Amino acid sequence: MSAHSEESHNIEKLAPQLTEGGTLSRQMTLQISPEQYERLFFQPTPARGDLAKKLGNPTLVGVAGFLLPFTTTVMCLLDFRGASAASFASISGSWLFIGGIAMNIAGICEFILGNTFPFAIFVIYGCHWINLAYTVSPLIGIAASYTMGTVPGADSVAYTAGQGFYNITMALTSFGFWLGTLRTNVPLSLAIFCLIFLFSFTAAAEFAIGSAVTLAQQEHVLYLLKIAGGFGFVTLLAGWYLFITLSCASTGVWCPLPAMDLSTVVLPGTKAAKLERGTASRGGDDAV
Incomplete structure (x- = not known):
């Protein structure tokens, strides 16, 4: 982020106010600093x-x-x-x-x-x-270069094994990112968490493709891909939720969706958290 x-971001809400004509209206302006709303997303500090x-x-x-x-x-x-x-x-x-x-x-x-x-x-x-x-x-034509006889390159053991290991490394990378999201917000953390399983089941499907000979084995591959897609769908929901909150926050438009901040819930006593709240100096000796 x-x-x-x-400058502060002004968000208008309802509060009692008496107009010149004597009519009672409701209006209130809530000021939110950029640090207050932007730190709820990708960068806790x-x-x-x-x-x-x-x-x-x-x-x-x-x-x-x-x-x-x-x-x-x-x-x-x-x-x-x-x-x-x-x-x-x-x-x-x-x-x-x-x-x-x-x-x-x-x-x-x-x-x-x-x-x-x-x-x-x-x-x-x-x-x-x-x-x-x-x-x-x-x-x-990378997949086509693995074609041997009647076996398409995309179904060859050599090609699918490489793709399977690649998806495993992406799952491990996503796990590392997920640990970092634990102090950001719930939608981002949920999105990255589900990516771990999306890549994991995609890897399982890739490994299964190379040995899928019978119809049942081929259906099992499709089943694994659909499970991966199911986890991806949860990431979609969390991602579009985050997109809407980011869009509204960037222009100060009031949004009823809560940001679900985690920075004050997970490890709130760390030095980074104290720096966010201004209760510790950057050159201090506070323990992380």
Whole structure:
């Protein structure tokens, strides 16, 4: 997240007020500092510096860049409206030009602002989209190069084993990110948590494809992919929830959805938490 200009964000709510005509109306302005609402999302400890006061907040772009291609991917995994994993090539453009480019741009902006955690999330998952687009692109033909006889390259043991191990590493990476989200907010933490299982079941499906000979084994592969899609659907719900709250917060629009802050619940006594509340100096000797 970007830290933040010194201006407050005004959110209008209802409160009693007497107008000039004697009519009783209700109006109240609630002022929320940028640090108060932006730290509820990706960066528990807001960055400091002049750049954060001059540049925009790139987090909304990063979240949208993830959700747009991810939504269509999950729909394919769940076989909605006749889509399937075979439909991935048709959406590889969104993986590259929306997921890859938008998330990496957002990640670079977060790096410039000094926000380590969102920088890492956006760049890693952004590069993941680029990798997927490159792998399934018919112009590159990686899967086709594994074709042996009548066995399609995408079904070969060598190809699927490599893809399976890649998804395992992405599951481990997501687990590391999930630990970092425990002091951000519930929607983000839930989204990353479900990604762990999405990658895990996708890896299981990839390993099963290479040995799927009978019809029952092939149906088992589809079952594993649908389970992965189910976890992905939960990530979708949490992600779009986060997108709506970010969109409203970026312009000061009142949003009835709670941010579900975790920074005051998980490890509230750490040095980082004290720095957020201004109760500890950055050069102090407080234990983490």
